[in-house]
Amino acid sequence: MPHIKVKPFDTAIVEEKIPQSSLLTFRATALNRGDELWGVEVEGKEFLLQVKPAGSNVLIKYDKVTRPLRVNLLKEALAQVAKELELEIIASNIAQHKETLFASAYEKKIEDFENIAFPKEKVSVEVGFGSGRHLLYQAKKNPDTLFIGLEIHTPSAQQVLKQIELQGLENIWVVNYDARLFLEMLPSNLLDQIFVHFPVPWDKKPHRRVISPSFLNESMRVLHKEGRLELRTDSNNYFWYALETFFAAPKIELEVRKNEALEVTSKYEARWLRQEKDIYDVYVTSKEMSAPREVLIDFNFNNVKYSKGVETCLPAKTLVFEDYFVHIERLYRIGGSKMLIKCSFGSFDRPEHKYILLEEEGCRYFVSPPVKTSVNHKAHQKITELLNNVKCN
Numbered sequence: 001m002p003h004i005k006v007k008p009f010d011t012a013i014v015e016e017k018i019p020q021s022s023l024l025t026f027r028a029t030a031l032n033r034g035d036e037l038w039g040v041e042v043e044g045k046e047f048l049l050q051v052k053p054a055g056s057n058v059l060i061k062y063d064k065v066t067r068p069l070r071v072n073l074l075k076e077a078l079a080q081v082a083k084e085l086e087l088e089i090i091a092s093n094i095a096q097h098k099e100t101l102f103a104s105a106y107e108k109k110i111e112d113f114e115n116i117a118f119p120k121e122k123v124s125v126e127v128g129f130g131s132g133r134h135l136l137y138q139a140k141k142n143p144d145t146l147f148i149g150l151e152i153h154t155p156s157a158q159q160v161l162k163q164i165e166l167q168g169l170e171n172i173w174v175v176n177y178d179a180r181l182f183l184e185m186l187p188s189n190l191l192d193q194i195f196v197h198f199p200v201p202w203d204k205k206p207h208r209r210v211i212s213p214s215f216l217n218e219s220m221r222v223l224h225k226e227g228r229l230e231l232r233t234d235s236n237n238y239f240w241y242a243l244e245t246f247f248a249a250p251k252i253e254l255e256v257r258k259n260e261a262l263e264v265t266s267k268y269e270a271r272w273l274r275q276e277k278d279i280y281d282v283y284v285t286s287k288e289m290s291a292p293r294e295v296l297i298d299f300n301f302n303n304v305k306y307s308k309g310v311e312t313c314l315p316a317k318t319l320v321f322e323d324y325f326v327h328i329e330r331l332y333r334i335g336g337s338k339m340l341i342k343c344s345f346g347s348f349d350r351p352e353h354k355y356i357l358l359e360e361e362g363c364r365y366f367v368s369p370p371v372k373t374s375v376n377h378k379a380h381q382k383i384t385e386l387l388n389n390v391k392c393n
């Protein structure tokens with residue numbers, strides 16, 4: 001990733017240069033540490049550069065949380081900063097290259113679902129598609145259905161995206177995100193089917209299993225009446241665990257099969273078949289329409305403003321709640337009346353990493369708000385409460 005190593009210089013000159021700079025917007029210095037963050041804006045995109053000592057020199061590089069997708073924007077920012085501050089570069093890797101961003105129209109981000117139009121009337125979901133054999137097969141066989149494939153393993157998601165292009169399929173969306181958090185982004189009564197084939201059994205860490213009471217509730221909400229959740233597993237343990245979970249749900253119909261042959265065999269299944277293992281199917285059919293989903297999530301901080309002493313009032317330890325956490329990682333001071341707060345929060349499995357810019361005029365996420373999930377919202381409300389309490393002290 002782009003960086004420059006420069007000879008030592010007085011970083012305080014940045015503040016003097018900001019008014020004339022074509023890209024620098026602020027300088028934030030870490031409390032009790034030697035590193036800094038510089039706010040920049042290039043071609044309308046805001047992001048941060050990290051500045052820290054590297055032996056007897058200074059390293060200026062990208063910041064993971066706010067980095068723009070286009071690497072050339074970062075390189076341009078580093079080159080321009082070095083020029084404006086007249087820095088002496090010792091080493092760098094900022095030569096601009098032609099960018100070949102592999103952006104597939106079939107890859108969707110979780111935040112796209114905050115406001116998305118489904119191009120087909122019929123929609124189904126596959127959770128943890130792995131090599132994608134079943135997903136690709138279903139999409140080919142049912143061109144009238146949109147298949148949303150969810151996979152947390154990024155290389156598998158990329159492989160399947162390539163296959164989609166190679167096979168010329170137009171009815172699959174791939175989402176590289178945790179299925180347990182994804183379903184809440186969907187409207188009620190949308191889906192025909194949810195396939196969960198050979199989920200990781202997690203015998204020693206059952207809390208990581210995809211199937212859980214809350215996953216079942218969300219599945220029943222997003223399936224339309226008569227829509228079906230299909231679990232296929234080779235794990236006897238998982239089968240009984242899932243049955244117990246499903247039995248507790250109201251208004252569903254259950255069907256259990258053993259060693260049923262499907263039209264397509266996944267890689268995992270082929271291995272179990274060679275070993276002559278039993279394979280279990282459990283079908284859960286939704287028997288009622290669900291109420292529309294209510295989305296009452298906003299990430300405004302309303303009346304939160306910078307007040308003196310904020311750094312002494314924020315918790316140093318991670319706050320852990322039943323289904324979310326809040327961790328204030330680091331504080332940066334910008335002049336005398338602004339702060340940048342680096343924090344992580346939300347779900348234990350897919351935490352958000354964000355900066356919050358706290359000023360006398362107000363407060364906002366820098367550079368973009370979190371994904372609209374309920375756990376992120378709970379965490380946001382907790383952070384708002386923490387920042388408001390500072391005002392009361």
Ligand SMILES: C[S@@+](CC[C@H](N)C(=O)[O-])C[C@H]1O[C@@H](n2cnc3c(N)ncnc32)[C@H](O)[C@@H]1O
Pocket residue numbers: 127128129130131132150151152153156177178179180197198199200210266267268269
């Ligand atoms: C045992 S493999 C099965 C793959 C495929 N369904 C098959 O039958 O060959 C389980 C897959 O689920 C994915 N996975 C596990 N937990 C997940 C989650 N919470 N959300 C999305 N994918 C998940 C894993 O990355 C892995 O690719």
